Amino acid sequence: xxxxxxxxxxxxxxxxxxxxxxxxxxxxxxxxxxxxxxxxxxxxxxxxxxxxxxxxxxxxxxxxxxxxxxxxxxxxxxxxxxxxxxxxxxxxxxxxxxxxxxxxxxxxxxxxxxxxxxxxxxxxxxxxxxxxxxxxxxxxxxxxxxxxxxxxxxxxxxxxxxxxxxxxxxxxxxxxxxxxxxxxxxxxxxxxxxxxxxxxxxxxxxxxxxxxxxxxxxxxxxxxxxxxxxxxxxxxxxxxxxxxxxxxxxxxxxxxxxxxxxxxxxxxxxxxxxxxxxxxxxxxxxxxxxxxxxxxxxxxxxxxxxxxxxxxxxxxxxxxxxxxxxxxxxxxxxxxxxxxxxxxxxxxxxxxxxxxxxxxxxxxxxxxxxxxxxxxxxxxxxxxxxxxxxxxxxxxxxxxxxxxxxxxxxxxxxxxxxxxxxxxxxxxxxxxxxxxxxxxxxxxxxxxxxxxxxxxxxxxxxxxxxxxxxxxxxxxxxxxxxxxxxxxxxxxxxxxxxxxxxxxxxxxxxxxxxxxxxxxxxxxxxxxxxxxxxxxxxxxxxxxxxxxxxxxxxxxxxxxxxxxxxxxxxxxxxxxxxxxxxxxxxxxxxxxxxxxxxxxxxxxxxxxxxxxxxxxxxxxxxxxxxx
Numbered sequence: 001x002x003x004x005x006x007x008x009x010x011x012x013x014x015x016x017x018x019x020x021x022x023x024x025x026x027x028x029x030x031x032x033x034x035x036x037x038x039x040x041x042x043x044x045x046x047x048x049x050x051x052x053x054x055x056x057x058x059x060x061x062x063x064x065x066x067x068x069x070x071x072x073x074x075x076x077x078x079x080x081x082x083x084x085x086x087x088x089x090x091x092x093x094x095x096x097x098x099x100x101x102x103x104x105x106x107x108x109x110x111x112x113x114x115x116x117x118x119x120x121x122x123x124x125x126x127x128x129x130x131x132x133x134x135x136x137x138x139x140x141x142x143x144x145x146x147x148x149x150x151x152x153x154x155x156x157x158x159x160x161x162x163x164x165x166x167x168x169x170x171x172x173x174x175x176x177x178x179x180x181x182x183x184x185x186x187x188x189x190x191x192x193x194x195x196x197x198x199x200x201x202x203x204x205x206x207x208x209x210x211x212x213x214x215x216x217x218x219x220x221x222x223x224x225x226x227x228x229x230x231x232x233x234x235x236x237x238x239x240x241x242x243x244x245x246x247x248x249x250x251x252x253x254x255x256x257x258x259x260x261x262x263x264x265x266x267x268x269x270x271x272x273x274x275x276x277x278x279x280x281x282x283x284x285x286x287x288x289x290x291x292x293x294x295x296x297x298x299x300x301x302x303x304x305x306x307x308x309x310x311x312x313x314x315x316x317x318x319x320x321x322x323x324x325x326x327x328x329x330x331x332x333x334x335x336x337x338x339x340x341x342x343x344x345x346x347x348x349x350x351x352x353x354x355x356x357x358x359x360x361x362x363x364x365x366x367x368x369x370x371x372x373x374x375x376x377x378x379x380x381x382x383x384x385x386x387x388x389x390x391x392x393x394x395x396x397x398x399x400x401x402x403x404x405x406x407x408x409x410x411x412x413x414x415x416x417x418x419x420x421x422x423x424x425x426x427x428x429x430x431x432x433x434x435x436x437x438x439x440x441x442x443x444x445x446x447x448x449x450x451x452x453x454x455x456x457x458x459x460x461x462x463x464x465x466x467x468x469x470x471x472x473x474x475x476x477x478x479x480x481x482x483x484x485x486x487x488x489x490x491x492x493x494x495x496x497x498x499x500x501x502x503x504x505x506x507x508x509x510x511x512x513x514x515x516x517x518x519x520x521x522x523x524x525x526x527x528x529x530x531x532x533x534x535x536x537x538x539x540x541x542x543x544x545x546x547x548x549x550x551x552x553x554x555x556x557x558x559x560x561x562x563x564x565x566x567x568x569x570x571x572x573x574x575x576x577x578x579x580x581x582x583x584x585x586x587x588x589x590x591x592x593x594x595x596x597x598x599x600x601x602x603x604x605x606x607x608x609x610x611x612x613x614x615x616x617x618x619x620x621x622x623x624x625x626x627x
Contacts, residue, residue, distance in 0.1 A: 323416025
């Protein structure tokens with residue numbers, strides 16, 4: 001009996017020991033697995049993590065970055081294909097992430113900017129944030145789901161897309177295939193009698209949906225062609241809605257001639273011009289509820305503004321900033337400040353609308369406003385500009401005529417400029433609007449299948465030169481962006497800056513506590529900028545730029561364009577080797593503080609570019625079933 005009990009006790013003890021061992025194994029196995037997993041993937045991205053179809057699991061940051069950059073390089077080479085299909089016509093347009101110019105590299109800019117480093121960082125830190133339980137739970141989800149359904153959890157490609165520019169390019173290239181709606185509108189007969197032209201229904205492409213498709217493809221690294229869809233385009237203003245206001249239109253037209261006056265100057269608005277200004281507009285309430293007939297008679301703002309701008313040429317006195325120059329080591333005045341005068345366009349437009357539409361008056365007095373210069377001559381004594389504190393120069397040898405002209409205009413605009421103590425200087429802001437009225441000449445930019453005139457050529461020569469003078473002065477630089485690829489005008493690589501309004505900009509801070517005078521000059525092919533001010537004792541040393549990671553460009557890229565005869569080839573861009581560039585700026589301040597700034601630039605390899613003439617798309621009747 002005792003033996004039986006002892007045997008049973010031994011069996012129970014054995015079972016307890018075995019059970020304990022099993023429990024310990026059950027506990028230790030996942031713990032051991034997790035410990036081993038964490039050790040193996042200490043410097044690697046967790047399993048199951050993808051960016052689109054690209055599997056980054058088990059890769060180091062460096063390996064993942066290389067893979068993503070390879071995918072981005074494919075996009076840079078091939079661009080994005082957009083296709084529009086009508087009943088009997090199909091048009092295909094390729095839009096590149098970087099817009100290029102056949103004549104001036106300054107206008108080249110990225111409308112799609114990738115940030116592969118940020119993408120890798122997001123992928124690497126998945127499953128590494130939060131407390132231990134949260135990290136394990138996230139790693140578990142990623143491992144078993146493998147980004148198939150956890151779209152919000154898994155990373156997407158990090159990028160910045162200029163949606164407005166993409167939409168603008170799409171419209172420019174596909175507008176010939178559209179048949180947009182037209183509102184009912186007022187027209188004048190040959191004898192200047194008003195009549196209402198019937199509205200027209202039409203079709204347009206859904207550009208917003210197209211952009212959303214593009215963003216989705218980018219998120220998942222999909223490179224398939226994107227088809228544009230036609231949608232109905234309905235007129236907002238219909239003849240039945242505007243007929244009740246027709247008699248009011250007659251009365252307004254019978255007010256002509258209407259006289260606009262300013263002091264002793266007068267301008268008359270005849271029936272033809274007024275009829276061209278008049279239009280029917282729809283209120284916000286009407287747009288929300290199409291059942292409400294809330295149509296009003298209005299004046300076309302753009303047309304009235306253009307007329308006022310013409311008048312303003314006879315009235316305007318431009319404000320002049322006080323501008324100065326250094327001569328024989330002394331600050332001398334060479335342009336007096338002058339208060340300006342101009343028409344108040346917005347107030348005048350409101351006044352014209354009020355007087356003509358509401359009050360039905362024939363006489364309207366225009367309103368002008370004074371424009372004060374920001375820097376006046378009276379302040380000359382407080383400037384304290386005594387000596388040269390910085391110098392920068394660049395060479396534009398080989399520039400075409402238009403580019404030279406624009407460099408000259410930009411340099412003249414900046415010459416004699418005074419920068420206030422503590423001022424955050426913005427080059428885009430100081431240069432202002434870049435157009436024909438400011439004296440600039442256009443260059444061509446390739447956008448899709450078309451080459452379109454655009455202003456801004458030569459102004460990166462201005463940006464690069466001011467970057468160099470600011471570097472030599474040791475002033476804090478707040479914003480600077482290098483070019484996408486190496487531009488011969490700005491060698492050595494690494495000391496260039498690009499601008500385009502509104503972004504990118506070049507900005508710096510005048511932290512000297514004194515005024516700074518900017519002087520510009522052109523000597524043959526050299527652009528020279530000088531800063532004069534009060535030397536506060538800071539010293540600047542700049543190492544020669546070094547280039548590394550050289551990458552050879554691929555084969556010549558051929559781009560189809562409708563702006564060349566069919567089959568004609570025109571090569572516009574030569575190849576440039578990609579590289580990274582770097583230099584160090586050391587600033588020693590009077591109090592002994594030393595500041596080291598490492599300036600880094602990355603330049604893509606750039607293939608030679610040739611344009612090939614293609615047949616223009618003939619406009620056909622658009623017939624498509626609208627869902």
